[in-house]
Amino acid sequence: MKNRLEKILEKLGFRKPRIVESPIQELNITTPVQTTEITETDSSESPIQQYSTVNGESKPETTSQKVSIEDKLIPKKSNLPSYNRKRIFGTENEYGIGGSVSFNGLPQWNTNGSLIYQDCGHIEYASPETSNPLDAVIFEKAGELLSQKYSSKLYKNNVDSVGNSFGAHENYYCFIPPNSLADILPFLVTRQIYAGSGKLNPDGTFEISQRASFMENSVGGDTTKNRGIICLKEESLTDESGYRLHLILGDANMCEVADFLKLGTTSLILDLAEDNKLPIINYNSNSAVNDIKNISSKASDWTLDGIQEKDKSGLSIQKQYLEAAKAAYKDRDEITNQLLYLWEDTLEKLEKDQDSLIGRVDWITKKALIDQYAKKYELPAGDPILRNIDLQYHDTDRETGLFYALQNQGKIERITTDEEIEKATTQAPTDTRAHARGRILAYINENKSLSEKFSVRTKMEWQTIYILTKGTDRCRSCGEYHDKEEPYSISDPFNRYENLAKQIIEEAEKKI
Amino acid sequence: MTEQHEQYKPNVPGQKDVSKDYHKLGNLDKAGKLLEGIDALVSNKKLAENYTQQGGQ
Numbered sequence: 001m002k003n004r005l006e007k008i009l010e011k012l013g014f015r016k017p018r019i020v021e022s023p024i025q026e027l028n029i030t031t032p033v034q035t036t037e038i039t040e041t042d043s044s045e046s047p048i049q050q051y052s053t054v055n056g057e058s059k060p061e062t063t064s065q066k067v068s069i070e071d072k073l074i075p076k077k078s079n080l081p082s083y084n085r086k087r088i089f090g091t092e093n094e095y096g097i098g099g100s101v102s103f104n105g106l107p108q109w110n111t112n113g114s115l116i117y118q119d120c121g122h123i124e125y126a127s128p129e130t131s132n133p134l135d136a137v138i139f140e141k142a143g144e145l146l147s148q149k150y151s152s153k154l155y156k157n158n159v160d161s162v163g164n165s166f167g168a169h170e171n172y173y174c175f176i177p178p179n180s181l182a183d184i185l186p187f188l189v190t191r192q193i194y195a196g197s198g199k200l201n202p203d204g205t206f207e208i209s210q211r212a213s214f215m216e217n218s219v220g221g222d223t224t225k226n227r228g229i230i231c232l233k234e235e236s237l238t239d240e241s242g243y244r245l246h247l248i249l250g251d252a253n254m255c256e257v258a259d260f261l262k263l264g265t266t267s268l269i270l271d272l273a274e275d276n277k278l279p280i281i282n283y284n285s286n287s288a289v290n291d292i293k294n295i296s297s298k299a300s301d302w303t304l305d306g307i308q309e310k311d312k313s314g315l316s317i318q319k320q321y322l323e324a325a326k327a328a329y330k331d332r333d334e335i336t337n338q339l340l341y342l343w344e345d346t347l348e349k350l351e352k353d354q355d356s357l358i359g360r361v362d363w364i365t366k367k368a369l370i371d372q373y374a375k376k377y378e379l380p381a382g383d384p385i386l387r388n389i390d391l392q393y394h395d396t397d398r399e400t401g402l403f404y405a406l407q408n409q410g411k412i413e414r415i416t417t418d419e420e421i422e423k424a425t426t427q428a429p430t431d432t433r434a435h436a437r438g439r440i441l442a443y444i445n446e447n448k449s450l451s452e453k454f455s456v457r458t459k460m461e462w463q464t465i466y467i468l469t470k471g472t473d474r475c476r477s478c479g480e481y482h483d484k485e486e487p488y489s490i491s492d493p494f495n496r497y498e499n500l501a502k503q504i505i506e507e508a509e510k511k512i
Numbered sequence: 513m514t515e516q517h518e519q520y521k522p523n524v525p526g527q528k529d530v531s532k533d534y535h536k537l538g539n540l541d542k543a544g545k546l547l548e549g550i551d552a553l554v555s556n557k558k559l560a561e562n563y564t565q566q567g568g569q
Contacts, residue, residue: 166568
């Protein structure tokens, strides 16, 4: 039953507040539980009774209560808008290292469900599985904070000064095999006009994408050489029937909206492909590599030689995909509406007023910084200081990074909050298998005695959780005591595996 | 959903569409204010020239 206040708030269009607990506190069985406010409705709770109102502002109260295992595992709905499409998103960032670095302790699984590891000499962050592009942005941003633990200076970019490149990969769980996706090439080739991060070359030329010039094939399976615009790397990380599309053509984004557009529009294109609603675009895929590089080399008037029509405009191609997505998915859900609005608005501004995209599109923001600085100090194109601006834009340090200096001054459009990002450094997404991974890791970390006294530890793989306990049976062949290893499958990325997490925690608690 | 999320949500019945109002940041370049607070952070050393990494994926 809704109380009177809830009905009034609902009538006025407000969402009622909901109480959630921080992950550590949820696992702290007898200590006071601090509560925080979010705005997603959960009919199973009566949040208003738990709030006191002071001067019109709701203030969370501290209560002392015993939390059962059931309570720990009650589904926690996301506080984000709805997204009504079955999809899994994951991002991987290879960070450039600009200071001291330590790979000690890596690989490291984190309670937010992510993995940090060393790859090709880089600190790499692989986000937890998320169910929508907005969560994907938040957990990618959380990775910037978590990764700083391993180096005094990290750059979230994709290219160094001597021509090496390193990736910002995207992963999409989809229901159509990647080798049948050639029809989306025109979209991928042109996506950089809003998703590119920009690059100032030593000769002073500016490219809108950092990665475009490293693409060598339209389709391919390699990731360190002969890179393909559509990557066919086969590593599903699931036993389910779907496919993992692993894209390596994209840039590392600093702007939240650009990242949201990159991930969100690509997912919409996959929706169209799965629903057989892609616009018919007559495109010669043999031109894709040249087209992606040509587009990257221009700040406007983008064209695709591979288009077999009179209108070869990159903006026109994007608009065709946009119109198809609007026709199919407008009003499907809140996030999709946000995407469609931002996509259309961005394309309009790319055509009519690029300056208005400063703070939303990385390459435009970076180019404006470089151009203004060069003008102010009368520096030639390609001056080392201007190249510093290019690099320092990607500094993930909130105090020294140029992007974050702009953001701290309110000059960057945001679709998340610092609080959401901070929360995402410790708390896993609640609606994917990352939930079980994060909960179990948090539980084991919180109950140190399990690992110290009973040698209960975890070993993680993306689709399996292993619980290791100190061996008591002597090995017949070698005579030593081996750890007992119990594997638990979490192969379905859409399943939060709540019961499995409950079972593992219950069994672990028996040892305390 | 945060306040900012609400601003990007133009199709919720009963709520004002404020999404258009949010995009007023774009004239920073024209106003010459983009570099405010940035100058001091820009390195004057050969930071970018010395930035070399192993090739990755």
